[in-house]
Amino acid sequence: MSSVTVTPGRMILADWAAIWRGAGVTIDPAAKPDVDAAAQTVDDLIASGRAVYGLNTGFGKLAQTRIANEELATLQERLVLSHAAGVGDALPEPVVRLILALKMASLARGASGVRWTTIVAIQAMLDTGVLPVIPSQGSVGASGDLAPLAHMSAALIGAGEATYQGERLPAADALKKAGLEPVRLGPKEGLALLNGTQASTALALAGLFEVESGFQAALLSGALSVEAAKGSVAPFDPRIHQLRGHPGQIDVAQSLRDLLEGSGILASHENCDKIQDPYCLRCQPQVMGAVLDLLRQAGQVLEREANAVTDNPLVFTDTGEAISGGNFHAEPVAFAADQIAMAACEIGSICERRIALLTDPAVSGLPAFLTPNPGINSGFMIAHVTAAALVSENKQKAYPASVDSIPTSANQEDHVSMATHGAFRLLKMAENLHNVVAIETLSAVQGMEFHDGLTSSPRLEAVRGCLREAVPAYGDDRYFAPDIASARRLVTGRGLVAAAGELPGIA
Known part of the structure; x- marks a missing residue:
């Protein structure tokens, strides 16, 4: 490298x-x-x-x-x-x-x-x-x-x-x-x-980069879920998002339109009688766009902090002075870490709702738990439970660290940021998120394969092909955990993102 x-x-x-x-x-x-x-x-x-x-x-x-x-x-x-x-x-x-x-x-x-x-x-x-x-x-x-x-x-x-x-x-x-x-x-x-602040900043940067990987993979899994559920592309119309004006929302809607362009699945149900999709499909630009804006803001803070001088006292060569101050206080990092944690939590939360949708035949119109022979097979039943467990764990971890303080050093350091606490949790939260996105990707691709041989857009077919090289399609039940692990590696290693091409990110 x-x-x-x-x-x-x-x-x-x-x-x-x-x-x-x-x-x-x-x-x-x-x-x-x-x-x-x-x-x-x-x-x-x-x-x-x-x-x-x-x-x-x-x-x-x-x-x-x-x-x-x-x-x-x-x-x-x-x-x-x-x-x-x-x-x-x-x-x-x-x-x-x-x-x-x-x-x-x-x-x-x-x-x-x-x-x-x-x-x-x-x-x-x-x-x-x-x-x-x-x-x-x-x-x-x-x-x-x-x-x-x-x-x-x-x-x-x-x-x-x-x-x-x-x-x-x-x-x-x-x-x-x-x-x-x-x-x-x-x-x-x-x-x-x-x-x-180099330890907390390093942890926050690492968390930011890993959550960004989860965000981009979740854009893909969300688009795949639209295809699996035969959802509408109308909510991604640019006129809707221009009227609200949030840059992240506009970018996410554009990305979803681009990902779905040329889809045969989408064309197959243009004249269906469905009026509106559930929020987890329809409101992706609003939720993921807000996440993107938040990650970008946190990234700007961390970029400044990474370039900063944060020790004490600071030496000024033009006047020959060493002046004591407080640049070591990590409040900016603490706030950024809390923002990244909230973003990770919300990405996983909306992904989990789409997994729930796809596995419920009353909502999705797909076979129960995405298995061609439910009853004798449980299909994705417990994979969804795993995703729910991980989302719940991330909710617990998302409580803001920056609102806490405890005096130290004989009350000399009487207000502290807890930035390292806030940043340290992010890698575990990102790992949880990657597993949730992996389960949604598996679920959505499995759902797409019930659509009578219809194909998606070129970009989403490239993503499906990438996944299927690592994980074969599901028939009868099999040992499930290795499949989740294989899909997660494609999320963490950015293999799915590479297959899809350019996606919006923090930079």
């Missing part, structure tokens, strides 16, 4: 999506002069003898404690070790890669006061595949993601654990095997590495 050049302050969502999916990472060397200037400013401030938070003082509630110059390196190392207090399962390696790349991009803006060699050391870990083991729990999204980023930083200095070539090792051993040396932290560097 190609490499992404990290250009500080100018990265787009597509860059982060490529890194999430495995692209290499290279820091833009043009950033070095700004980084060097900020590091020199830190040295000058220390030489001046002035007390500056995080450079020659303690941290948080201990900011009034002055640290002697000869103990500054020890101060930074002990900060990392004391803050590496996370618990729980390790974050997935693609998320860890994103965290490292995001931290590199932030530090390279030249407002953190770290040395260029420290940024290069992070890139070396990415280049060689030495990935810190970062526990998933322990951040409230306040002074940034302190515990997760401490575990990241611990591996950089040879403490804690890391993975290398598929093996989990003490970080010092992993670095040695990869031919790397532990970093000896300079003044401010431990604090710059630990402060920031």
